[in-house]
Amino acid sequence: MSTHAIHSDALAQKLADSGLRNTPQREVVYDALLKKRDHPTADEVFARVKPQLPGISLATVYNCLETLTQCDLVRAVNFERGPTRYCPNLHQHAHFHDETTGATHDIELPAALIAKIKSVLPPGYKADALEITFRGKLPASR
Amino acid sequence: MSTHAIHSDALAQKLADSGLRNTPQREVVYDALLKKRDHPTADEVFARVKPQLPGISLATVYNCLETLTQCDLVRAVNFERGPTRYCPNLHQHAHFHDETTGATHDIELPAALIAKIKSVLPPGYKADALEITFRGKLPASR
DNA sequence: GCCCTTCTTTAGAATTATTCCAATTACGAC
DNA sequence: GTCGTAATTGGAATAATTCTAAAGAAGGGC
Structure with missing residues (x-):
């Protein structure tokens, strides 16, 4: 198939x-x-x-x-x-937004890191979704 | 003053x-x-x-x-x-967006965690800005 | 197979948030 | 004071998206 x-x-x-x-x-x-x-x-x-x-x-x-x-x-x-x-990438991941080209790159996130990030939430806060975006410039050589 | x-x-x-x-x-x-x-x-x-x-x-x-x-x-x-x-909060922080009320709460982030998050970027990627947003529901009791 | 109801699609109008524009208005430097 | 630049203003323009009403498929029951 x-x-x-x-x-x-x-x-x-x-x-x-x-x-x-x-x-x-x-x-x-x-x-x-x-x-x-x-x-x-x-x-x-x-x-x-x-x-x-x-x-x-x-x-x-x-x-x-x-x-x-x-x-x-x-x-x-x-x-x-x-x-x-x-x-269409359903894997939990962050995005890197390249300010030079406007392109967007997926950044995979280790599950442990995601857990750690969610753990900074005060008690009572429950996150259904987590959005992480980097903005920056990539060397032109790529 | x-x-x-x-x-x-x-x-x-x-x-x-x-x-x-x-x-x-x-x-x-x-x-x-x-x-x-x-x-x-x-x-x-x-x-x-x-x-x-x-x-x-x-x-x-x-x-x-x-x-x-x-x-x-x-x-x-x-x-x-x-x-x-x-x-007007200039401190590096994340946002929690409460889907029930539409309100937004600032979530302070430990510097160490921010560093750790940035460290997942592949070599060559340099982040000028980092945006972290949680979405979820807060217990109505608040 | 046909009818009925429901789901989809379509084109175009409407909406929302924001930016642009050209014309005043207000400063600050001299 | 005058001059040049910066800032503000109201309204028109734009961009992305959603809404709307009508027409078009698609299954389910008979």
Whole structure:
């Protein structure tokens, strides 16, 4: 079974779990995120799926991204006031936002560190989500 | 010397350092942030300063907040797609965003932990800024 | 297979937060 | 005082996203 098929199954499964239908639009949007993991914006996703589904609308892309986020297949990421970006990496991870290129890199976080960070919360605080973002410049040589 | 005067001096000083002028608008905006540290939006700041300076415009509030941020007197904070919020706490700290009330609480971070977090970055990555946000629910009893 | 209900998609209008712009207004230096 | 720059103002403009109403599939029960 190809990687694509595995992911496609995961999509169908997760959608079914939430009582939602699998549609061509949702498939191509999810596919686009998996194929190029550069944290695209909704607009960028729209541009990427258009060739495969010329009739798709931007509103649908927004709908699909929202649905995928709800199903925990995709994570929405925000950097300051910029447009929301989407990331199919479900692993708990941080983001490094390169100010020179505007690119975003995933930074894996050891589970122990995450636990340690959550432990600074005062008693009674319970975190459902933890968002960690670095901002900086990468040497141009990369 | 009152706390206010100290802060007012800090404002004048920092502005002068950047070759900027101190204006009544900048003073009341900064004052509003210091007086009620609940991470207000630009709109909220606008509403709070209006009584003291009825002629002030929303554009000016945005300008002042931007200026204060540039001078490192204030930090701009973003939660997902919401409006930018402003925080006069310059201490390195994280934010806890309470999903029930929408309130934001500052979480102080030990310097050692910050260092540890930064140390997970691969070689070559240099972080100028680090943003840490928790999202969750606080017991209603608070 | 057909009908009914529900879920999706679509195009375009509407909204929200923010920035831009051009025209005053206010300082500070000389 | 005058001049040049900086700051403020109101309104128009923009960007990203959401809303809305209508049309289009898709299953389930018969």
